Amino acid sequence: MKEQRDAEVELAKQRCRFVIDRIQELPASSKITDSCRRTLLKLARSELSFLSRFSSCSSSSSSAAAAATISTPLSVNIGHLEAVVHILQQPFITGVSRACKSVPLLPTVRREESHCSSLKDIHVDIVCTFNRKPVWIIVSDGNPKYVSWHRCHKSKGLKLRIQEVLAAAQSSLTLRPSSVILFFANGIANHVHKKLQDEFGASEIGLGPSVFNFDAFEESEGDWINILARSYKDACILEIKPTGSKDVVSGLDHSVKGLTMDSARPEVSVEKTEAQLQLSVEDCEANLADTFRSIVLGLELCSLNIKNLESSDPGNYFGDIDLINFDTTALIALVTGISNDGGVQKLLAHPESEMRVRFKGNYEFVVGQAKSDIQNPILVEFSRLLCGKTGIICESVHMEFKELVLLCGGPNEKLRADKLISSLRVVPDCPSERIMGLPTRRKLAMKNKVIFGTGDYWHAPTLTANMAFVRAVSQTGMSLSTIEHRSRALIGD
Structure with missing residues (x-):
């Protein structure tokens, strides 16, 4: 069992190192800011550090401590980072201004929405430009079986999460996206898919075959060998228009000051x-x-x-x-x-x-x-x-x-x-x-x-x-x- 756990940890560490390399190679000219790059590197290095401590603990001299470590489920976040970085590598993604950070909710929204009453900000995985339009991208790398629609003891539920994201999207004048894109890396259950369609007007979008392939290679004695192969062939990509949702804040005053323009465009x-x-x-x-x-x-x-x-x-x-x-x-x-x-x-x-x-x-x-x-x-x-x-x-x-x-x-x-x-x-x-x-x-x-x-x-x-x-x-x-x-x-x- 120890050998199996050691192999799992080593594989996760390899994935971390490869993601770090990919983050450093992301084009800065029109793709991603230095601040976003630093945030992603910090997260990947933190995950690698956690895994290194985990493996050190499992090989410690204390047999009791090692046994406790081995019996603990290995929980890693590298899959989520892999999916985020994979999206950032796509040619249709440009103008990345935020990655794995939060965007603020206006105080008026927090007051008016009871489910957002204690909320200060909303986590968004990617703020970028997609097909010439500003979008927010939310990434999920979870097992579709455990994606809950309603609140439960382990999760606030996907419905509330989407409500909060769309409320933030409508509340922000300068950061307001034209749409919110949901990337479910491992797919989504049929009943949850239908809920997203019926309650939020979500629709599927196709992004081309390159989005669904992920390969990592390592050089060994002059030859390149595949050390990681991940397919997103089961991924589900949905788009939600903030103005089309029934469950978000509306009626905010976004008047523009400092320039007089006709209301007609x-x-x-x-x-x-x-x-x-x-x-x-x-x-x-x-x-x-x-x-x-x-x-x-x-x-x-x-x-x-x-x-x-x-x-x-x-x-x-x-x-x-x-x-x-x-x-x-x-x-x-x-x-x-x-x-x-x-x-x-x-x-x-x-x-x-x-x-x-x-x-x-x-x-x-x-x-x-x-x-x-x-x-x-x-x-x-x-x-x-x-x-x-x-x-x-x-x-x-x-x-x-x-x-x-x-x-x-x-x-x-x-x-x-x-x-x-x-x-x-x-x-x-x-x-x-x-x-x-x-x-x-x-x-x-x-x-x-x-x-x-x-x-x-x-x-x-x-x-x-x-x-x-x-x-x-x-x-x-x-x-x-x-x-x-x-x-x-x-x-x-």
């Missing part, structure tokens, strides 16, 4: 007009570099007919169209002479003294960008990223970009700016309610709230180098869909 109908809007290759070849031209031609062109109609979910009007929201930094990076027409070589060919006079205190900054572009051309990144996308910019970005190009841009940069703008669609400033609900301060300036909030309203990730704003938003716990790029400056080319 623009509705978009999409009509392809490539014959009308398509840039001619000949026109581009005359003045534009090949890579920039391919990016402009690779953007999907469509006509957005803005109507003053109320819309509950504007992102749905685009159907399968893949939107991307540009902030000013992205537009500058695309048109700058640093990135185009061999501008780097031309720039660095000038004497340093001349360059210092030209760029003054920005000399080191500009040269650093130029050398960075030699090592890793930014337009190559943009070409892969933007092909087939429909680009949008809000009015604020449009005006700011035009002013900057007019003041600082050279003739070639101005030409590229005109070509780029003609391939994008300009939409009104219409920041989402949840972004506008964030407090306005230095790192959360109103201008940036409008820019990023407009992308959030259209469920479009914002392409940006403004990571100070992105970090400030993530520190609030909000999930925001963004794509980071390296900064570039106009050089008067």
Whole structure:
């Protein structure tokens, strides 16, 4: 029996080590914040530490203590962490702002809901962006046989848990998700599944075959051998819309202060007009570099007919169209002479003294960008990223970009700016309610709230180098869909 228990503990320790490796490999660029990574690592290392103490105790010299340890059921949480990390590895999950942490309940909700009266916060496994929309994900790795619908001596019951989560979802303006996703790693009993459908309007969603496979490999004498194989083929994934539930708080006042907007939101109908809007290759070849031209031609062109109609979910009007929201930094990076027409070589060919006079205190900054572009051309990144996308910019970005190009841009940069703008669609400033609900301060300036909030309203990730704003938003716990790029400056080319 001792040998069997030792084997169980060793296997659990291997799983912990593998999960720790996977957490460290999660992409930070657009996937997960450092804070989330630290939280997950702390939990995994704590579990590994517990298992190490457990095995030490079982091999202690005291036979009585060892016997007591062996007879105690081995309770581990590594399965839950495996499932959380596995979800985080999926490509459709982005903008992870919280992992295995709690979100606050408003005091008004705690007063009005008797079952939440003593509740201060709600545990959520993942706060992220899924299919361009903010979601909360709750993960269960328990045996379906022991998932109780009603309260019992061992559990508060799944019904009450869902009620509390949905109450928190409706109470939070800035963290409010468009839906709550339930991931039952080992499936769910039929009667519980039906209860979730009938009482909370839950519906199944399919996330593709990659979600249901989990494999761990270890190198042994030059060959890779499978040490862990876990399948989520029995997993059940359900989605609940907070507004569609019968059992959550409603009627909260979420008025937005600091910006006056019409209550009606623009509705978009999409009509392809490539014959009308398509840039001619000949026109581009005359003045534009090949890579920039391919990016402009690779953007999907469509006509957005803005109507003053109320819309509950504007992102749905685009159907399968893949939107991307540009902030000013992205537009500058695309048109700058640093990135185009061999501008780097031309720039660095000038004497340093001349360059210092030209760029003054920005000399080191500009040269650093130029050398960075030699090592890793930014337009190559943009070409892969933007092909087939429909680009949008809000009015604020449009005006700011035009002013900057007019003041600082050279003739070639101005030409590229005109070509780029003609391939994008300009939409009104219409920041989402949840972004506008964030407090306005230095790192959360109103201008940036409008820019990023407009992308959030259209469920479009914002392409940006403004990571100070992105970090400030993530520190609030909000999930925001963004794509980071390296900064570039106009050089008067």
